[in-house]
Amino acid sequence: MGIPGPYPGRVIAVEHPGSIVSGQYQREAVREMLRRGIMELTGAPSPTEAWRVFFEPGDVVGIKVNPVGQPYLISKAEVFQSIVEGLNLAGVKNKDIVAYDRYKSQFLSGGFDKWLPDGVRWTWASDDADSRFQLDMAATTATFSWRWPSPCPARPTATTTTAAPTPPASSAKTSTR
Numbered sequence: 001m002g003i004p005g006p007y008p009g010r011v012i013a014v015e016h017p018g019s020i021v022s023g024q025y026q027r028e029a030v031r032e033m034l035r036r037g038i039m040e041l042t043g044a045p046s047p048t049e050a051w052r053v054f055f056e057p058g059d060v061v062g063i064k065v066n067p068v069g070q071p072y073l074i075s076k077a078e079v080f081q082s083i084v085e086g087l088n089l090a091g092v093k094n095k096d097i098v099a100y101d102r103y104k105s106q107f108l109s110g111g112f113d114k115w116l117p118d119g120v121r122w123t124w125a126s127d128d129a130d131s132r133f134q135l136d137m138a139a140t141t142a143t144f145s146w147r148w149p150s151p152c153p154a155r156p157t158a159t160t161t162t163a164a165p166t167p168p169a170s171s172a173k174t175s176t177r
Contacts, residue, residue: 007041010041012040014034014037014040015033016029016030019033025078025079027082030082031085034082034083034086035047035086038050038051038086051086051087051089052089052090052091054090055087055090055092057093058091059092060097060098061097061098062097062098062099062100063097063099063100064100064101065110067101067103067107067112070109070110075110077115093119094117094120095119097119097120097121098120098122098123099112099120099121099122099123100122100123100124100125102125103125103127104128105127105129106128107122
């Protein structure tokens with residue numbers, strides 16, 4: 001399925017008065033909101049059928065987490081895990097789900113590796129921010145590939161680039177829980 005998807009410009013708002021209690025996300029309320037929202041968006045009669053509009057068994061799905069606003073404004077376990085549950089309803093296996101962020105250090109400091117469901121993989125493009133270069137991540141249907149600034153026989157040293165060749169397969173980094 002390509003962008004913009006089957007529902008371009010459609011916005012669904014879902015509220016639940018108990019979704020945050022004493023500053024903490026409530027797992028059941030978040031799950032219910034996500035299920036109601038995807039069913040309303042798709043018009044499907046069940047969460048399983050709604051998730052199957054977008055995903056099917058064998059799909060590999062990347063979920064970008066956000067660690068930038070630590071400790072207050074970051075991706076939350078309750079939301080991420082509810083998304084994984086939805087993907088599972090559509091037949092996507094945990095081994096085919098990859099959580100990722102640009103920097104490994106921020107992924108780890110956000111604690112994402114501690115609450116990923118069993119089997120969900122995680123990856124990053126660079127260990128930490130480095131002002132000498134920037135790595136870009138490009139997702140394909142089944143794999144993640146990173147483009148190194150050129151020239152780049154190994155780790156890049158240039159600060160600017162005009163071309164971006166695909167690195168050797170050994171440069172991809174993935175971890176499992």
